[in-house]
Amino acid sequence: MPAHDLATEPTLVGELVELRPFTGADAPRMAQILSDPEVRRLTGSVDTSAEAEQAQPVDDHLVRWYTTRAEQPDRLDLALVDRATGVVQGEVVLNEYDDDGRVANLRCLVGPDGRDRGLGTEAVRLVCDYALEVAGLERLTLEVFEFNPRARRVYEKVGFVQTGTRLEALVFDGVAVAAVDMELTRRSGSAASR
Ligand SMILES: CC(C)(COP(=O)(O)OP(=O)(O)OC[C@H]1O[C@@H](n2cnc3c(N)ncnc32)[C@H](O)[C@@H]1OP(=O)(O)O)[C@@H](O)C(=O)NCCC(=O)NCCS
Numbered sequence: 001m002p003a004h005d006l007a008t009e010p011t012l013v014g015e016l017v018e019l020r021p022f023t024g025a026d027a028p029r030m031a032q033i034l035s036d037p038e039v040r041r042l043t044g045s046v047d048t049s050a051e052a053e054q055a056q057p058v059d060d061h062l063v064r065w066y067t068t069r070a071e072q073p074d075r076l077d078l079a080l081v082d083r084a085t086g087v088v089q090g091e092v093v094l095n096e097y098d099d100d101g102r103v104a105n106l107r108c109l110v111g112p113d114g115r116d117r118g119l120g121t122e123a124v125r126l127v128c129d130y131a132l133e134v135a136g137l138e139r140l141t142l143e144v145f146e147f148n149p150r151a152r153r154v155y156e157k158v159g160f161v162q163t164g165t166r167l168e169a170l171v172f173d174g175v176a177v178a179a180v181d182m183e184l185t186r187r188s189g190s191a192a193s194r
Contacts, residue, residue: 019078024067089114102138158193
């Protein structure tokens with residue numbers, strides 16, 4: 001028996017959002033979201049403003065990526081759906097699972113139409129509760145760049161605490177950008193109770 005269960009693909013329903021497994025049919029919508037310059041810059045996916053302005057194509061790689069997410073045994077990729085409209089507005093991901101310590105990395109991104117409406121906070125809370133209370137993980141970690149105070153605020157609301165700082169986590173447009181490392185442990189209690 002593995003120490004964790006990231007192979008099961010749950011559907012997690014909150015007040016504002018539903019998190020559900022991806023299918024290949026989500027690729028065109030995710031390409032729109034992944035083309036957003038702010039998403040590209042704040043997730044550290046690009047190193048320059050010029051790259052941030054480039055669109056994410058709906059190519060074979062992207063379709064295969066979303067088609068195969070639900071088959072992955074050691075990570076969890078869930079589409080973030082706005083329940084009010086049924087439209088996918090982003091994704092939450094648990095990746096980089098390490099059996100030593102039962103720890104995984106958390107990523108979350110919300111496209112421009114979905115931001116600043118509480119969707120990201122609820123999505124992070126839902127996936128953290130699931131990871132720590134159902135899937136058997138002990139600890140979740142993440143990295144947030146210093147030029148992203150909104151994301152940091154969301155993670156702090158859910159209960160993540162700072163564990164370190166890296167001064168040159170990214171070089172963007174030739175300028176070093178620091179990042180804060182954060183973690184949430186099972187022992188610190190459920191995200192829903194905060
Ligand atoms: C970060 C992200 C996931 C947050 O999701 P969201 O749905 O936009 O966030 P919410 O609406 O749930 O909450 C935003 C919170 O940040 C606060 N906030 C917004 N802008 C802020 C800023 N510039 N500085 C500090 N706090 C800010 C809001 O007031 C709100 O807090 P509150 O509920 O206490 O008022 C989303 O904005 C996103 O994906 N952004 C682009 C990509 C990204 O940054 N991904 C994360 C990489 S680590």
